[in-house]
Amino acid sequence: MRMKSLIASVVSVMAGSLMFAQVDINGGPINNPSPNVIDGVYIQQHIPTKRMIPYEHVREADVIWSNRVWRAIDMREKINHSMYFPFDEYDADNNWVRHATRWSLWTVIKTHVLNGDLTVYSPYNPLAFFIKDGDSFKYPIVPPPGKNYYTDSLFRDQLFYYLGTLGPESDLPLVDIYGDDSLDINGNYVYPPRDTNWVLSKDVVQYRVKEDWFFDKERSVMDVRILGLCPVTYDTDPNTGSISGMKELFWLYFPQCRFVFNNYFVFNTHNDAQWFSFDDLFWKRQFNSTIYKESNVYDRKVETYKAGIDALYESQRITENMRIIEHDVWDF
Incomplete structure (x- = not known):
């Protein structure tokens, strides 16, 4: 009996220690903000500690049909607000302050890009900016x-152009700004530094997704694999602030992103006890999007031959064609 009591005491102490231990997987927000404090009834540790579900292996010989499409996920749509959260x-002092409990998709991406966990792919050829095949x-x-953003200055300088922009240049004479202080020790004018405008969650208005739809005859299913993810902002003039279009910041290889997205919460509007991860959100297709391009001989986007409501109809037509192909496979 004494041995059983001793074992029970040890187990209870270990359980208590686990309850008040700060679970911090991937540096994401948890509901154990301080020692001996739980912001809730229990520690939400399932998502921060769960293992990623691997993709089913697919052989080339088993794929009897495939189609590549590019989608745009608009952050202005209510169903997509789970990714947005501009917090x-x-x-x-130029310190990045993140929300204590809820992170946007951009916050997760930027955190791990800076840490070196996610590889950034330039949306254009760095040696020829007009070639946009990133x-x-x-x-x-x-x-x-x-090394990472914090420990390598060269990488930090390269990465800055994908995470932020420089503010407008001053149009006032240097003497009007600094007076005599605008001269260096050699009597030369020193230009004032331009402000740094970092991309925040509220600036990301769209995510673009590159994905392959295919029919696997070995499993007899129509399946989809997301290959790439790209945050998009408005392309604005730093001097006037006018918007000239959309700007792709960079591309991410989605299979690599899954290892990060798998351990971050996504808000569930229907049940606070069943929050899921960003990887679950993409796996279960819990977002709304429109197709802006499909694989074609001209490699052109929908906007080059359709405009306005006709572009939306074209997106629906492409989606319906894929459904018809899946239906025809089973039509004997």
């Missing part, structure tokens, strides 16, 4: 082995 800002993952921006 991060920079304070007066969705093929041809131009990786990688730090030296063992």
Whole structure:
């Protein structure tokens, strides 16, 4: 009996220690913000500690049909607000302040890009900006082995152009701004530094997705695999602030993103006890999107031959064609 009591005491102590231990997987927000404090009834540790579900293996010989499409996920749509959540800002000391419990998809992406866990692929050829084929993952921006944004200055300078922009240049004479202080020790004018405008969650208005739809005859299913993910902002003039279009920041290889997305919560509007992960959100297709391009001989986007409501109809037509093909496979 004494041995059983001793074992029970040890188990209870271990359980109590686990309850008040701070679970911090991938650096994401948890409901155990401080020692001996639980913001809720229990520690929400299933998502931060769960293992990623691997994709089913697919042989080339088993794929009897395939189609590649590119989608745009608009953050203005209510169903997509689970990814949005503009709850991060920079304070007066230029420190990145993130929400304590809920992170947007951009917050997760930026955190792990800075840490070096996610590889950024340039949306254009760094040597020829007019060649925009970055969705093929041809131009990786990688730090030296063992380095990241915080520890390598060269990588930090390269990555800045994909995470932020420089503010407008001053149109006032330097003497009007600084007076005599605008001269260096050699008597030369020193230009004032331009402000740094970091991309925040509220600035990401769209995510673009590259995916392959295919029919696997071995499993007899129509399946889809997301290959790439791209955050998009408005392309604005730094001097006037006018919007000239959309700007792709960079592409991410989605199979690599799954290892990160798998351990971050997504808000569930129907049940606070059943929050799922960002990987679950993409796996279960819990978002709304429109097709802006499909594989074609001209490699052209829908907007080049359709406009307005006709472009939406074209997106629906492409989706319906894939459904018809799946239906025809089973039509004997």
